[in-house]
Amino acid sequence: MAKRDFYEVLGIAKGASAEEIKKAYRGKAKELHPDRNKDNPESEAQFKEANEAYDVLKDPEKKAAYDRFGHAAFDGGMGGGRPGYGGGPGQGDFASAFSDVFEDLFGDFMGGRPGGGGGRSRAQRGSDLRYNLRVSLEEAFAGTQKTITVPSSAACTSCNGTGAEGGAEPQTCPTCSGLGKVRAQNGFFTVERTCPTCGGQGQVVKNPCRKCHGAGRVEVERQLQVNIPPGVETGTRIRHAGEGEAGLRGGPSGDLYIFIEVSPHALFERDNTDLHCRVPVSMVTAALGGEVEVPTIDGGRSRVKIPTGSQSGRQMRLRGKGMPALRGGGVGDMFIELAVETPVNLTSRQKEILREFQEIEVENNPEGASFFKKVKSFWEGMTH
Incomplete structure (x- = not known):
């Protein structure tokens, strides 16, 4: 059976550019990969056919030979394999061809960065930052606004985040041609490693910015207004999108996560939305009954009736005097716990x-x- 035209295999025109050839191959590889076509017995052969076509058309010299002589450029009729072509496309470097789209196919499963392309993408997202913020119980009750100082990094204004002096765009790495990795042939195997020139970025800065030294970002301290909603408690997390560390060489910024810690209070003990307050009462008041005035978290006062014969540990509830629930959902209660005091330093008459x-x-x-x-x-x- 005669071989199909390589351009037909990839579904492109003969004058297609290198980028169009690569794009077409990526689409075919994703479409025809055997793992995605287990019900199609012909998918493996079609997948190998697409690899063979791409192995020839991605190489300028092989492509020129194919455009002139067709399949005959690589079979025995042309001398059993032209120098530099590796014995024809059927025996070509499959790993070399397939590795160009391996990360596109499986990058999401291998933990690749958003945007794909591994080392070929120079832009990197900035790191997320954490800030621990302590607030008082009164601030957690009413809500407040805090001004915080965040040590972070921001895009360099001198180079506009490019890392190059004057804002010039980085250039394609001459060692790896922008791939971010280099290949070395070791007998039958092809070994890939991170490009030593660009560190896997795929691009290099010839004239690094003197202010950021080529990083595209500088260390800064920023002041940020943070709104603390009513009802927050220890462990509440507030996210500020894009307020984290600046991205590397124009990449997007990370996020800032503010973790709330509510300080212990001298009078009140919190239990979710309820508050507990221990109130001392005299022995006489506990025995005869009476009233005591207790504080509330909103700064007010409430008078509480003490029943006759009250004992230590007795609790009384003030409804709606507790903490608000975060993001709505009602208000808790306040519980008064009586602590009957034994008198000390009595006079002779009292004794x-x-x-x-x-x-x-x-x-x-x-x-x-x-x-x-x-x-x-x-x-x-x-x-x-």
Whole structure:
């Protein structure tokens, strides 16, 4: 069976440019790859045919010979293989041909950079930055705006981010011809490595910018206004797109992530959207009942009634006096926990009054009565 015309195989015209040939091959390789056509038994042969065509047409000398003599340029009729052509396209360097599109086919699965092309893309996205920001509980309650200073990098204004003096565009690397990698033949194998001249960028700067030394970016400190929404808590993350490190040689900037830490409060303890406040009350107030004034997180005051006979640890709820939920969703409550205080530094008269109280005190304290009842039962059990 006669071979098909190589231009026909790739679906291009005879006068197609090198870029058009490469683009056409990439499309065919993606379309015909056997892993993507497991139900088509002819895909492998078609895939090899496309590789053979590209191996010839991508090389200017091979292409010129093919344009003049056709397939006969590489078969035995032309002397069993022309010098420099590797014994014909059927025996050509498959790895060399296929590696040009390998990253396009599988780059996403191999963790390649956005935009593909591996080392052939000179622009690199800047790194993301993290900034830890501490706020008070009051600021977390009401929301606030903070001005922060971020150490970062920005595009060099002297070279407009190109890395070249005067803003000139970098030139194609002469060593790797813009591929970012070089190949070395070692017997049957072809070994690829990162280009030592351009470091895999594919381009070089002949006259580096004196301000950024060819990097295209400089170290700066920037001030940034950050809006802190009501309801934030420790661990809340706020993203500022494009406010991270500047990209290398014109690449896009990374993002800035602000991590919130809410400082401990002297009066309130937070539990999600609820607040807890421990309030001391006198022994007399706890026994007779009364009122205490407690602070609220919004800066206000609330009067709380203390029931007669209140014990330490008793909790009372103030509805709607807690923290707001982040991005809406209601407001928590505030819980008051009573701490009954035993008086100290008593005067002689106060001690006398307490002794009189002790003499007439009846055993009707609920917790004490329950405790001593259990003690009595315990002792009785030990005697049997």
